[in-house]
Amino acid sequence: DTEAIRKDFPLLDRTVHDGKKVVYLDSAATSQKPRQVLDALNTYYERHNANVHRGVYTIAEEATALYEGARDKVAAFINAPSRDEVIFTKNASESLNLVANMLGWADEPYRVDRETEIVTTEMEHHSNI
Structure with missing residues (x-):
């Protein structure tokens, strides 16, 4: 039931262009978050915002536990x-830049260097090019 799913995403309640429902297709750049998120x-x-893996005080330890739990x-x-x-x-x-950079340091046969041929299309995400 797409209408039930749409209700979980507040941004999709909006209308644009003469009252048409929003359709969002740019999730690689920024995904819409459901109400639960x-x-x-x-x-x-409001309750746990602190540096993760950086502090030895209660809130930082809570933030780290939540991060690692995720x-x-x-x-x-x-x-x-x-x-x-x-x-x-x-x-x-x-994410794609991280993978691309790691491939330059990878062990054989996964290493990518100047001699590696990579095939892609113009339709790829910009980070793939």
Whole structure:
């Protein structure tokens, strides 16, 4: 039921261009967040906002536990061996750039260098080019 799903995303309540419902297709750059995520973020920023892995005070320890707990949940969801296999990035551009940079340091046969031929199209995300 797409209407029920749309109700979870507040931005999709908007109308544009003579009253037409918003359709958002730029999720690689910035995804829309469902109400549940917005509520969780709001709680985090109101109650636990502190540097992760940087402080030895209560709020920083809570923030670190929440961060690592999220990595645990993602690892379980994608069936990764551990949370050490999970990293968070800001967006698709940062993620793709990270992968591209790592491939230059990878061991054979995964290393990419000036001799490597890479095939792509003009339709790719800009970070792939």
